[in-house]
Amino acid sequence: MSFIRIYAIIMRHLYLYKGRSLPRFLDILFWPVVTILTWGFLSLYLNDINLSNLNFVSIILGAVIFWEITQRTQQSISIYFLEDVWEKNFLNIFVTPLTLAEFFSASFILGVIKIIITCAVLFVISFFLYHFNLFMLGFTLIPYVANLFLFGVSVALFINAIILRFGTSAQVLAFGVIFIIQPISAVYYPVSALPLWIQPVSSIIPVTHVFEAMRETMQGVPFNIQSFLIATFLNIAYLLVAWLFFKHMFASVKKKGLLLKVQN
Amino acid sequence: MPINVIETRGLVKDFGDFRAVDHLDLNIEEGKITGLLGPNGAGKTTTIQMLLDIITPTEGTIKIFGKEFPRFKEQALAKMNFSSPYVSLPTNLTVIENLLTFARLYSVPNPKKKIAELADFFEIQHLLPRITMSLSTGQLTRVNLTKAFINDPKLLLLDEATASLDPDIADKTRKALKKIQSERGVSILYTSHNMVEIEELCDYVIFINKGKIREEGTAKELVEKFGHKDLNDVFITIAREED
Numbered sequence: 001m002s003f004i005r006i007y008a009i010i011m012r013h014l015y016l017y018k019g020r021s022l023p024r025f026l027d028i029l030f031w032p033v034v035t036i037l038t039w040g041f042l043s044l045y046l047n048d049i050n051l052s053n054l055n056f057v058s059i060i061l062g063a064v065i066f067w068e069i070t071q072r073t074q075q076s077i078s079i080y081f082l083e084d085v086w087e088k089n090f091l092n093i094f095v096t097p098l099t100l101a102e103f104f105s106a107s108f109i110l111g112v113i114k115i116i117i118t119c120a121v122l123f124v125i126s127f128f129l130y131h132f133n134l135f136m137l138g139f140t141l142i143p144y145v146a147n148l149f150l151f152g153v154s155v156a157l158f159i160n161a162i163i164l165r166f167g168t169s170a171q172v173l174a175f176g177v178i179f180i181i182q183p184i185s186a187v188y189y190p191v192s193a194l195p196l197w198i199q200p201v202s203s204i205i206p207v208t209h210v211f212e213a214m215r216e217t218m219q220g221v222p223f224n225i226q227s228f229l230i231a232t233f234l235n236i237a238y239l240l241v242a243w244l245f246f247k248h249m250f251a252s253v254k255k256k257g258l259l260l261k262v263q264n
Numbered sequence: 265m266p267i268n269v270i271e272t273r274g275l276v277k278d279f280g281d282f283r284a285v286d287h288l289d290l291n292i293e294e295g296k297i298t299g300l301l302g303p304n305g306a307g308k309t310t311t312i313q314m315l316l317d318i319i320t321p322t323e324g325t326i327k328i329f330g331k332e333f334p335r336f337k338e339q340a341l342a343k344m345n346f347s348s349p350y351v352s353l354p355t356n357l358t359v360i361e362n363l364l365t366f367a368r369l370y371s372v373p374n375p376k377k378k379i380a381e382l383a384d385f386f387e388i389q390h391l392l393p394r395i396t397m398s399l400s401t402g403q404l405t406r407v408n409l410t411k412a413f414i415n416d417p418k419l420l421l422l423d424e425a426t427a428s429l430d431p432d433i434a435d436k437t438r439k440a441l442k443k444i445q446s447e448r449g450v451s452i453l454y455t456s457h458n459m460v461e462i463e464e465l466c467d468y469v470i471f472i473n474k475g476k477i478r479e480e481g482t483a484k485e486l487v488e489k490f491g492h493k494d495l496n497d498v499f500i501t502i503a504r505e506e507d
Contacts (some may be wrong), residue, residue, distance in 0.1 A: 002371060004371050005368065005369050005371065008364075008365050008366075008368030008369045009365075009370060011361075011365065011368070012354070012357070012361075012365045013280050013362070013363075015357050015358075015361045016356060016357070021356075040449075041465045044416070083354075084354075087352070087354040087355060087356065088352050089352075089353070089354050091316075091318060091346075091370065092351055092353060092366070092411075093316075094318065095316045095318065095341060095344075095345075096341060096366065096369040096370055097337075097338045097339075097342045097369070097370065097371075098369055099338065099342045118417045171314065250493075251320070254318065254319055254320045255319070255320045256279070256318075257277075257279060257310065257313065257319045259313075259318050260313070260318065260351075
């Protein structure tokens with residue numbers, strides 16, 4: 001593993017933010033801000049009409065920010081991958097000594113950087129506009145965020161493997177797949193609100209356990225170690241499967257001579 | 265005894281029922297410019313891509329710098345480079361950003377100094393701050409060649425390096441290539457459809473067609489063997505021959 005090669009890939013993407021790409025800045029800030037504003041005002045309204053004793057601001061904004069972590073991680077890693085597809089750069093970088101592991105370590109670090117910036121903005125807006133402090137979760141925030149991030153990475157790896165095999169015709173997956181997972185991940189409502197037949201499916205999604213545990217913590221229940229362990233175990237398993245799937249697709253693409261064609 | 269930087273034995277690549285490369289035994293000698301020639305679909309690009317581990321061979325072995333490839337791929341690729349006008353550098357980065365990226369990918373010590381030295385040689389200093397998409401074809405070719413020499417390669421694979429260049433720029437590019445090759449003793453595997461260029465540049469020529477070696481030797485030897493006036497006629501004869 002060469003850190004300078006990882007650094008090369010990180011910088012190759014960070015150069016794009018050097019004062020010449022407004023859409024890229026908007027991608028980091030615009031949609032997360034719009035989302036937090038929309039849900040934030042809805043939460044205030046629900047609190048005002050006093051439907052129950054629940055604090056909607058805490059529950060909904062906590063869910064929104066947590067979901068943004070998974071969604072933005074997946075999308076950012078997939079878009080960094082697509083940048084090299086769009087720019088027809090795969091052949092250039094894979095004829096250097098760069099390894100697949102280094103390539104994805106760089107994507108992983110870029111994902112972390114983007115999530116830190118996005119979350120910082122969301123924390124500030126939710127704190128000043130809605131008096132919601134996600135840090136009230138204390139140290140439990142770390143295992144929650146780590147699991148949300150890892151799941152985003154696994155989904156991104158899986159999507160990138162499909163894009164690698166089928167080219168830009170599959171790029172729509174980078175923007176859409178995560179939203180198929182959202183309704184059954186208990187993001188805004190508990191698993192018990194889902195139809196009985198779909199609950200087992202929901203339980204094998206790691207982030208379901210994070211959202212359930214997050215809601216409990218916000219209602220004063222101590223950190224649920226069991227939920228954390230299940231989510232972590234599932235995440236490690238999915239990450240391993242997604243990585244093996246990507247490597248398999250990469251080998252298959254090389255065997256079929258499609259690496260150059262993936263760009264077209 | 266000459267040392268081979270590339271040796272392939274029984275190299276085969278099948279795409280379904282189509283055999284693109286058919287039991288190819290290549291020997292590319294160290295310190296020479298070798299032309300790999302053949303008509304469209306002869307198997308040149310597939311062969312080059314197998315030598316870069318972009319395509320996995322169906323059968324056969326490859327040795328680069330005497331070591332099994334791709335088993336020792338990381339070490340081999342660190343001493344190799346590749347350039348083709350059909351493979352672009354990211355167009356939304358500046359030239360200096362692109363070159364810095366590749367210098368780092370090849371772990372070049374003191375990359376800025378290296379880039380300055382090569383930019384001077386290929387006369388691209390004034391292009392360094394420009395966005396790559398704003399360059400002309402000739403400028404892009406010189407930037408691609410700068411990238412190709414960024415790691416002081418011992419082996420360079422050049423796929424139609426002067427394609428789409430006007431005769432003046434193509435001539436300058438060939439002279440620059442010849443100069444830097446003789447100064448550094450780089451082994452070059454060169455593909456082109458321009459036979460005048462091949463005669464001018466290459467120490468040795470390998471003709472392939474339908475994935476097999478048809479003829480090899482120096483340009484002069486091949487012209488004499490076929491009794492033609494130049495390599496262009498040799499090319500046409502080989503391209504039109506049947507199995």
